[in-house]
Amino acid sequence: xxxxxxxxxxxxxxxxxxxxxxxxxAELLRRRADGSLSVREIVPAxxxxxxxGLDDPGRLAELLPGWGIPPLTARxxxxxxxxxxxxxxxxxxxxxxWGVAVREVPEIHAAAGFRVAFCGFAPGFxxxxxxxxxxxxxxxxTPRTAVPAGSVALAGPYTGVYPRSSPGGWQLIGTTDALLWxxxxxxxxxxxxxxxxxxVPQRCS
Numbered sequence: 001x002x003x004x005x006x007x008x009x010x011x012x013x014x015x016x017x018x019x020x021x022x023x024x025x026a027e028l029l030r031r032r033a034d035g036s037l038s039v040r041e042i043v044p045a046x047x048x049x050x051x052x053g054l055d056d057p058g059r060l061a062e063l064l065p066g067w068g069i070p071p072l073t074a075r076x077x078x079x080x081x082x083x084x085x086x087x088x089x090x091x092x093x094x095x096x097x098w099g100v101a102v103r104e105v106p107e108i109h110a111a112a113g114f115r116v117a118f119c120g121f122a123p124g125f126x127x128x129x130x131x132x133x134x135x136x137x138x139x140x141x142t143p144r145t146a147v148p149a150g151s152v153a154l155a156g157p158y159t160g161v162y163p164r165s166s167p168g169g170w171q172l173i174g175t176t177d178a179l180l181w182x183x184x185x186x187x188x189x190x191x192x193x194x195x196x197x198x199x200v201p202q203r204c205s
Contacts, residue, residue: 005057012049014047028051080196084110088175114197116193116197124163150177151170154173
């Protein structure tokens with residue numbers, strides 16, 4: 001673990017892996033909820049967590065290495081189910097990269113338990129981890145100028161769902177009608193860091 005000051009009231013914590021960042025994020029949220037940590041914002045990323053609005057960042061930097069960070073545990077009430085039709089334009093390419101038949105890609109993907117590691121890129125977009133490392137895939141050599149909203153896609157170790165139409169270079173494996181970002185909903189984002197996600201296969205029409 002490495003801590004870096006950011007301005008007068010913020011601290012960036014670097015850890016060794018995505019899993020460690022998720023576990024630290026969960027512990028920071030727990031401590032803020034029980035009143036033992038006073039912080040305005042807690043923002044996770046791939047291997048870092050930013051804490052902003054601290055009264056004494058230096059003191060927290062001294063204490064953090066001594067914390068016992070418990071492993072992540074699943075809770076039934078934080079699992080989001082996303083229906084998906086595995087009809088993506090890059091399904092055959094992903095199958096070839098995985099070395100499996102096309103019909104096996106949905107089976108492998110839907111069998112994984114995902115967690116939202118962090119959010120970014122666009123409002124409502126979550127970077128989901130959960131597939132074994134052998135299923136990592138590269139981004140497309142030529143990004144698309146417009147990826148349809150609701151596209152379920154893969155890049156590197158992550159799965160993501162495009163909340164709106166936008167350019168993108170991820171490998172498209174499916175589509176969903178789930179609303180990832182809805183201004184009329186509270187909260188507007190369907191996915192939040194730390195949430196568990198399960199993809200539920202639907203019949204393609």
